[in-house]
Amino acid sequence: MTSAPHHSEVTLRVNGKPHTLRVDHRRVLLDLLREDLDLTGSKKGCDHGQCGACTVLVDGRRVNSCLLLAVALDGSEITTVEGLGGDGEEPHPLQRAFLARDAFQCGYCTPGQLCSAVGLLAEAQAGHPSHVTDPTAPSGRPVPLDRAEIRERMSGNLCRCGAYPRIVEAIEDVIE
Helix, strand or coil: CCCCCCEEEEEEEECCEEEEEEEECCCEHHHHHHHHCCCCCCCCCCCCCCCCCCEEEECCEEEECCCCEHHHHCCCEEECHHHCCCCCCCCCHHHHHHHHHCCCCCCCCHHHHHHHHHHHHHHHHCCCCCCCCCCCCCCCCCCCCCHHHHHHHCCCCCCCCCCHHHHHHHHHHHHC
């Protein structure tokens, strides 16, 4: 005898809009975004949380959406690359900087790179240290973002085309 999969109703606020869905307990956020909400910007790269192509923001923190069960996010605020510009009228400053610096080639990883960059700026501003942050720096204060900090904080996002130098330059442009 087989049992029916378990489902729960969840409400997610995605790019500022509430969505109430009946979700299989095994469904990951990435699949829900792409298949149920038709938000296809986030990409399925490795499906193991190792490449960062699926990076989105959950309650302002960057996450690999291929690893998170959607049912566990009930009540969360999700921001995808489609929602970075806010009202959709103007692109986010990082999106403009990526275009100006030509910080992409094939573009497959770009949505995850952008969401990760937005997240790293917020983390550094909140004073969250990275592996390369000066350990003698006072905690809780904004972390200055030099190239080493940016590279370390973006290391979870792979670019198979090798656009890394331009990505770092685009992030530096936004910091300035």
